[in-house]
Amino acid sequence: MCKRVPDAADRWLFEAAALGLHRGEFVAVLGESGVGKSTLLHIVAGLDRKDGGTLCFAGQDLDALDDDARTLLRRRQMGFIFQAFHLIPQLTVAENIALPWRLNALPRKGLPERVRKLARFLGIDHRLEAWPRELSGGEMQRVAVARATLHDPALILADEPTGSLDPDSAGQVLELLRDAGQRAGSAILMVTHSDVAAACAQRRFRLERRGLRQL
Numbered sequence: 001m002c003k004r005v006p007d008a009a010d011r012w013l014f015e016a017a018a019l020g021l022h023r024g025e026f027v028a029v030l031g032e033s034g035v036g037k038s039t040l041l042h043i044v045a046g047l048d049r050k051d052g053g054t055l056c057f058a059g060q061d062l063d064a065l066d067d068d069a070r071t072l073l074r075r076r077q078m079g080f081i082f083q084a085f086h087l088i089p090q091l092t093v094a095e096n097i098a099l100p101w102r103l104n105a106l107p108r109k110g111l112p113e114r115v116r117k118l119a120r121f122l123g124i125d126h127r128l129e130a131w132p133r134e135l136s137g138g139e140m141q142r143v144a145v146a147r148a149t150l151h152d153p154a155l156i157l158a159d160e161p162t163g164s165l166d167p168d169s170a171g172q173v174l175e176l177l178r179d180a181g182q183r184a185g186s187a188i189l190m191v192t193h194s195d196v197a198a199a200c201a202q203r204r205f206r207l208e209r210r211g212l213r214q215l
C-alpha cells in the first residue's frame with residue numbers, strides 16, 4: 001500500500017509497503033521518527049486512509065466494507081495500543097480495560113475475574129479502581145495493553161507499546177503481547193523505535209520512503 005504525505009499531494013510518505021501477517025505471528029516495524037509508522041498502523045486499523053494498494057483481513061478486501069462494517073471488524077477483531085494511550089478519563093482502570101469487551105457485547109459472566117487476572121499479570125491489579133489521571137505513564141501503558149488484548153483479538157496493533165516503560169517493565173509488556181498472541185492466535189504488528197523491543201518479534205522490517213525492507 002502507499003500513502004502520501006498528509007499535507008503534500010505530490011510527495012510519498014511511503015511508496016509501496018507490502019506486508020503479510022499470519023495468525024499468531026509477531027512482526028515489528030522499525031523506523032525513524034516521522035517516517036510513517038503510526039500512519040501505517042492507523043491505515044491497517046481503518047483510522048486513516050491509504051492512497052493506493054490493497055488491504056485484506058482474513059481474505060476480505062477491506063475496501064469493500066462500508067464504515068459501519070469496518071468499525072465492527074475493528075472492534076471485534078483488532079486491539080489497538082495507541083502511542084498516547086487514549087484511556088477514557090471518565091472511566092476507571094477496570095472499566096477502561098473492559099471497554100472493548102462491553103462494546104462487543106460479550107457475556108458479562110466472569111468478566112471482573114478476567115480483568116483482574118490480566119491486570120495481575122501486568123502488575124496493575126492494585127490500580128483497578130483508580131482514574132487514568134492518577135496513573136504514571138508506565139501504568140497507563142499497561143492499562144492500554146490490557147485493554148487491547150482482553151478480548152483476544154485476531155490482530156493486535158501496537159504503537160510504541162514500551163515507550164514509557166523501564167527496561168524490566170518493557171520486557172514484561174512484550175512478554176504479555178507474545179503470550180496474547182500465542183494464547184489467542186493473535187497476530188501482532190508493533191511499530192517501535194527500539195531495537196531491543198523489535199528483537200522480541202519473529203520478523204522485523206524497517207519502514208522507509210520506498211516501503212518496508214525486511215531485516
Ligand SMILES: Nc1ncnc2c1ncn2[C@@H]1O[C@H](COP(=O)(O)OP(=O)(O)OP(=O)(O)O)[C@@H](O)[C@H]1O
Nearest residue numbers: 005006007013031032033034035036037038039040
Ligand atoms: N493528520 C496529519 N496531518 C498532517 N500531517 C500528518 C498527519 N498525521 C501525520 N502527519 C505527518 O506524517 C508523518 C508521519 O507521521 P507518523 O506519526 O506516522 O510517523 P511515526 O514514524 O509514527 O513518527 P514517531 O516515531 O515520531 O511517532 C509526519 O511527518 C507527521 O507530521
